[in-house]
Amino acid sequence: MSDIPLIETARDFNRFYTNFLGLLNKAYLDSPFTLTDARILFEIGSHDGVSAVGLVRDLHLDPAYLSRILKRFRAEGLIETSPDPADLRSQVITVTDQGREQFEELGRRANAQIAARFDNLAAGEPEAAVRAMGTIRALLDPAAKPAPAILRPHRAGDIGWIVQSQSRFYTEEYGWDLRFEALVADVAGKFLANFDPALEYCWIAERGGINVGSVLITNGGDGIAKLRLLYVDKSARGLGLGKRLVDECIRFSRQKGYRELSLWTNDMLDAARAIYIKTGFRLVSEERHRMFGPEANGQNWLLTL
Amino acid sequence: MSDIPLIETARDFNRFYTNFLGLLNKAYLDSPFTLTDARILFEIGSHDGVSAVGLVRDLHLDPAYLSRILKRFRAEGLIETSPDPADLRSQVITVTDQGREQFEELGRRANAQIAARFDNLAAGEPEAAVRAMGTIRALLDPAAKPAPAILRPHRAGDIGWIVQSQSRFYTEEYGWDLRFEALVADVAGKFLANFDPALEYCWIAERGGINVGSVLITNGGDGIAKLRLLYVDKSARGLGLGKRLVDECIRFSRQKGYRELSLWTNDMLDAARAIYIKTGFRLVSEERHRMFGPEANGQNWLLTL
DNA sequence: GCATTTAGTGGACTGAGTCAACTAAATTAT
DNA sequence: ATAATTTAGTTGACTCAGTCCACTAAATGC
Incomplete structure (x- = not known):
């Protein structure tokens, strides 16, 4: 694969989307969370009971860094951790009620941001955009398991x-x-x-x-x-x-x-x-x-x- | 616009693509450039003669931060700056031969990365992905004009x-x-x-x-x-x-x-x-x-x- | 001609993220 | 069974990317 124009177009899109996501993510500054915090909280909130390694793998984080963030979340009462009975080295991470509240608030903000973007579009255009996102995802996300x-x-x-x-x-x-x-x-x-x-x-x-x-x-x-x-x-x-x-x-x-x-x-x-x-x-x-x-x-x- | 499933899907894509871009951009670590360095060098390399404000606007950077980076680029002989005759406060930034070389090397690396991703895809899938990127871009980027x-x-x-x-x-x-x-x-x-x-x-x-x-x-x-x-x-x-x-x-x-x-x-x-x-x-x-x-x-x- | 805005810079700081070294449990090899 | 190796998670020490503020100088508005 060395179709240069094709690749250049993809790169161009990536530059654009880096910028776009950068703008979206700036808005996390209103909250006490960094982008990484938010990603972690989201992951825990939506997959209750994950382990630290799981987060490290899925979000490509430094284990040391994650460890500190989890410690802070624990101190703030957002999460609770307990040793995994199946593997005592490992921790099972769950959100507290307070953590879930924050998680949901974060979700509402993120939704509002996207809604604001979509508001500028014509009828049917948000659907077209989301369909295109699905196409990209299916193609580029190895975890999006292929259909039989x-x-x-x-x-x-x-x-x-x-x-x-x-x-x-x-x-x-x-x-x-x-x-x-x-x-x-x-x-x-x-x-x-x-x-x-x-x-x-x-x-x-x-x-x-x-x-x-x-x-x-x-x-x-x-x-x-x-x-x-x-x-x-x-x-x-x-x-x-x-x-x-x-x-x-x-x-x-x-x-x-x-x-x-x-x-x-x-x-x-x-x-x-x-x-x-x-x-x-x-x-x-x-x-x-x-x-x-x-x-x-x-x-x-x-x-x- | 408050079609929740649609918005959630878009958010989901954004999370995925944040991750994806994060992985791609990690590779800049092999080079002496940070992601921001690379974005700036790219912008200068492809729009010779931009000003600092232009970069600040397009890349959403802190002016002080940019100033320091440009200073470093200047010291390393990658760029040259001269006062804009039309506005003496402003600087016209141009790449040196050495800078262009670095710019092109960066481009080659970025291309190789994307090529590697595309290599795992089926025939026609890279085209499908790029077409979908074009769709998203056309919808979400107010400045987007299609390639000739x-x-x-x-x-x-x-x-x-x-x-x-x-x-x-x-x-x-x-x-x-x-x-x-x-x-x-x-x-x-x-x-x-x-x-x-x-x-x-x-x-x-x-x-x-x-x-x-x-x-x-x-x-x-x-x-x-x-x-x-x-x-x-x-x-x-x-x-x-x-x-x-x-x-x-x-x-x-x-x-x-x-x-x-x-x-x-x-x-x-x-x-x-x-x-x-x-x-x-x-x-x-x-x-x-x-x-x-x-x-x-x-x-x-x-x-x- | 004075006040305000804009382009760019330097000082001072912070905190996100990294690297290496370590403990303890689990797994593999012998 | 025991030793050797790998894996999960933690802590200390650090660095450097990015931010905030205050400033100069040119341009623009009134």
Whole structure:
């Protein structure tokens, strides 16, 4: 990933948002809390019973610093701590009634600030902003756990997505040139143009509304099904998605009465090869080529159904 | 504005992004600059000739604090200041060569950090994130003006993007079916497969790293150039981008010695038709069709070069 | 021409955050 | 079982980022 304009735009946004958050957080000065205090109190208030390590991890704080802040909170009667019976080194932190009151007051202030910002916007704009925030969050927050991947048939735009994502991947990873994109566009386009629903299929793997994988079955004639354009996106590897896609292909091909399932691949794709071996394919031929620039080893695999 | 769930979600995002930016900004520790130093150096580096008040206003800093930092920068040879002839109280701040070097190094680091984050994402996700950032920015930053659009030749993935975006658009807007995607894939794929750089071209309009438009010139033989797959994304309409793309096509076609420029379109595309009329195309024929499901009016336009 | 505002600076301070060293409990290795 | 290592939390000592106030000098308002 080194798309400079894209990255610069993201940086620009980060600068803007640093500033924006800075302004919002200044307002904590009216309260007796620093921004860090507020973040800690919020975390405790909303996850009653956390431990200090938990806070250190979630808020990326210095343990010494946190320890002192908690001591102060304790002295002020905002929180209470007791040793965790399951691990006597650890403390269970809970808010007192007084602490909860402060926590809620802080929440009201924070809400009011955002409400004030939103007040300047047109109808529907706050919703648009929040939707965009959700998008960013889902993408950048590793703790926002990804939705499970589902398989579905292709719909508008998916074939284009296949062309785009595969081309980008092979270009970045293996330095293949645009002849590869041309090939994928041809294969995928012909699939669409001649699509025979009775004997062909396209599976798209989708996670949280985002495409993350794909595979096609096309009719090769003579009872031979062709598995084509198997792809699993970087972000979704290691989840067994490739296997699931290939299994679907095999199941479908059997059900439709094909005799054999064949595919063409290149030998540097280790993960894919492992799947083909595991699912019973055997290597039938191999030839060196330079179809897309760098030298590669093309392979034909076959599965008797 | 007191839609509590909406506001809470926004707050939640702010908490997350405070954390996120905190992590990113930690990395400035490897450099001799604090976050504030970096923000100031960035601002000076990118707006040569700013004044101290300008920085105070834009970055919301304490003037005394800024003064000291600028003094240090001056001592380290990163910047030079001279009295503003128009207002002798004010200082014009410029970066030295050494300062520019530091500024650029800082930029490289910041870029690398974001690139690292984006590396974990799926194909297309960085674009989605950046698009969402743009949305937020446009809504929350009163000073935000979108980056200018640039035109560039196609590269890996762009043909796939064309197929995807056009298919989605025509499906959503006009209910066209997958035969349209098949057609686009065929046209765009053949363009790539038979690409003749001497007589053909693809322009991609890009804004802040996001593709927002495209058009192709293909060789139709007999001195006729074909303008194909003109498209401007919803988010970039009304900026004259369509006109720019068509102008490029005309310029290119003339330069390459074509006699005529022809195109096929459908009459419900009012904005496109307006461009064709304005640039001198004339309607030569028209036929009703149901190529993609709903009835539509196909049109052939011609421009004598 | 006098009063007030604005740009920038230095002195003096504070307190947020860091680093290293330590205790005590838990876990792992032997 | 016991020793060695890791982990949770704490305290001491410090530093340096950021703030507040008072000031000078130029510009602007009345």
